[in-house]
Amino acid sequence: MYKVMLVDDEPHAIEGLRMFVDWEQLGFQICGVCESGSEALAAARESMPHVIVTDIRMPEMDGLELIRKLQEEGGKGAPAEIVLVSAYSDFSFAKRAMQLGVYHYLLKPIIGEEAAEVLTQIRARLDARQEAMQKGQGGGEAASLPALAARLLKDVLQAIEDADGDRAASVIDRLFRELEGHSFEWAELFAGSLTVQCGKLIRESGGDPALLLRPRQASDRYETSADAASVRARILSFVEQVIGAVQTIRESKPGSTLMEIDRYVRNDYRSPLTIRDIAARFYLNPVYLGRAYQSKFGRGLLDRIHDLRIAEACEKLRGTTEPISVIAEQVGYAHYRHFLQHFERRTGKKPAEFRTAKTDFSGGYPFNT
Numbered sequence: 001m002y003k004v005m006l007v008d009d010e011p012h013a014i015e016g017l018r019m020f021v022d023w024e025q026l027g028f029q030i031c032g033v034c035e036s037g038s039e040a041l042a043a044a045r046e047s048m049p050h051v052i053v054t055d056i057r058m059p060e061m062d063g064l065e066l067i068r069k070l071q072e073e074g075g076k077g078a079p080a081e082i083v084l085v086s087a088y089s090d091f092s093f094a095k096r097a098m099q100l101g102v103y104h105y106l107l108k109p110i111i112g113e114e115a116a117e118v119l120t121q122i123r124a125r126l127d128a129r130q131e132a133m134q135k136g137q138g139g140g141e142a143a144s145l146p147a148l149a150a151r152l153l154k155d156v157l158q159a160i161e162d163a164d165g166d167r168a169a170s171v172i173d174r175l176f177r178e179l180e181g182h183s184f185e186w187a188e189l190f191a192g193s194l195t196v197q198c199g200k201l202i203r204e205s206g207g208d209p210a211l212l213l214r215p216r217q218a219s220d221r222y223e224t225s226a227d228a229a230s231v232r233a234r235i236l237s238f239v240e241q242v243i244g245a246v247q248t249i250r251e252s253k254p255g256s257t258l259m260e261i262d263r264y265v266r267n268d269y270r271s272p273l274t275i276r277d278i279a280a281r282f283y284l285n286p287v288y289l290g291r292a293y294q295s296k297f298g299r300g301l302l303d304r305i306h307d308l309r310i311a312e313a314c315e316k317l318r319g320t321t322e323p324i325s326v327i328a329e330q331v332g333y334a335h336y337r338h339f340l341q342h343f344e345r346r347t348g349k350k351p352a353e354f355r356t357a358k359t360d361f362s363g364g365y366p367f368n369t
Contacts, residue, residue: 001024001027001028001029002027002028002029002050002051002123002126003028003029003031003047003048003049003050003051004023004028004029004030004031004049004050004051004052004053005030005031005032005033005034005040005043005044005047005049005051005052005053005080006018006030006032006033006034006053006054007033007034007035007036007037007039007040007052007053007054007055007058007063007066008035008054008055008058008085009035009036009055009058009059010055011035013055013085013108014033016109016110017053017085017110017115018030020110020111020112020115021110021112021115021116021119022112022116023119026116026119026120026123027123028050028051028119028123031047031049032047032049035058036058036059036060036061037054037058037060037061037062037063037065037066037069038060038061040052040054040066041061041066041069041070044070044080048080049080050080050081050126051080051081051082051083051119051122051126052066052070052080052081052082052083053083053085053106054066054067054082054083054084054085055084055085055086056084056085056086057086063084063086067082070082081104081122081125081126082104083104083105083106083118083119083122084104084105084106085105085106085107085108085110086105086107086108104118104121104122104193104196105196105197105200106118107200107203114196114199117192117195117196118196120192121192121193121196124192149175149179149190149193152171152172152174152175153190153193153194153197155167155171156168156171156172156194156239157194157197157198157201159171160198160201160239160242160243160246161201161246161285161287161288162285162287162288163243163246163247163287163288163291164287165239165240165243168236168239168243169236169239172232172235172236172239173232175190176228176232180228187228187231190235191231191234191235191238194235194238194239195238198238198242201242201246202242202245202246202249207245207246207248207249257282257284258292258293258296258297260282261278261282261289261293261301262293262297262304264278264281264282265278265301265304265305265308266308269304269305269308269309269331269332270309270312270330270331270332271332272332272334273305275289275290275301275302278301289301305332306342306346307346309331309332309333309339309342310331310342310343310346310347312330312331313327313328313331313339313343313351314347314354316330316331317351317354317355318354318355324351324352324355327351339351
């Protein structure tokens with residue numbers, strides 16, 4: 001049995017982990033329960049668990065700080081496997097955790113099947129490490145190989161979110177090149193983690209992750225480097241499937257979502273907006289939003305914002321006597337030179353020239369609004 005420590009400041013969350021996960025059947029035994037990161041750090045020094053399942057948001061010391069402390073202290077033996085557990089709203093924290101080499105993540109409320117899949121991957125990794133140690137290899141290779149896979153996993157996931165299959169394939173190719181000749185245990189870990197993370201992505205996009213095919217069957221084993229080509233092909237096929245699924249979900253209601261975004265921009269263009277801010281507001285990937293908006297409206301999202309600002313500026317220049325600098329601020333420009341650049345680009349005139357020009361635009365301008 002491998003030892004597991006549970007860390008969460010909410011008692012009902014700990015109880016849920018106890019109830020909905022069959023730890024013993026999966027080969028684990030709970031060796032401790034802690035309510036804060038600082039308590040867990042002290043307990044980990046004593047019990048040296050193989051796995052730590054921790055919430056992200058906690059008082060005194062949060063989950064990310066706990067991970068950093070554990071890595072700094074090191075200690076005897078291999079480092080504990082970390083599984084982050086938190087709510088959907090904390091997904092950005094999970095992405096930060098990937099930078100610390102953590103790539104096991106479970107959303108609340110805990111789904112028993114998903115937890116079992118993650119723990120099965122961890123069990124395979126711990127078994128491989130133990131076997132390597134018994135053979136006198138010290139476990140060095142087994143411990144270090146997944147770290148590279150974890151670092152590149154986030155790059156693959158970002159490429160999938162951006163619907164960039166070529167970039168995802170390039171990252172996967174790099175992974176297989178750099179790990180050529182090593183034990184093939186890392187491929188199972190990578191494929192399993194990719195499955196879990198892509199399932200989350202599909203769920204967060206509003207789809208059903210159960211409809212995804214696995215990049216491998218549960219009974220498949222990849223034990224020799226001769227299998228590399230077939231494993232790579234299966235993973236690439238899975239990535240293509242996920243990208244297709246995400247695009248289908250996004251495109252199933254693109255009109256309503258993009259029109260809602262356009263209405264939001266038309267109402268709030270005077271505010272300091274960025275594509276990243278708008279994407280976060282509507283739970284979209286920024287790269288996808290930029291491409292989708294351009295495709296639907298034939299004009300970039302930022303260009304749309306500037307068009308609306310300059311259109312209002314034109315009306316104010318013709319209809320009021322307010323100073324030009326005041327008008328620039330009113331329509332959303334914090335820096336006057338930016339206003340001048342965008343105004344001249346769209347009207348072909350300086351603001352003062354436009355105000356005194358005889359041409360009557362009758363509410364229309366030489367750019368689309």
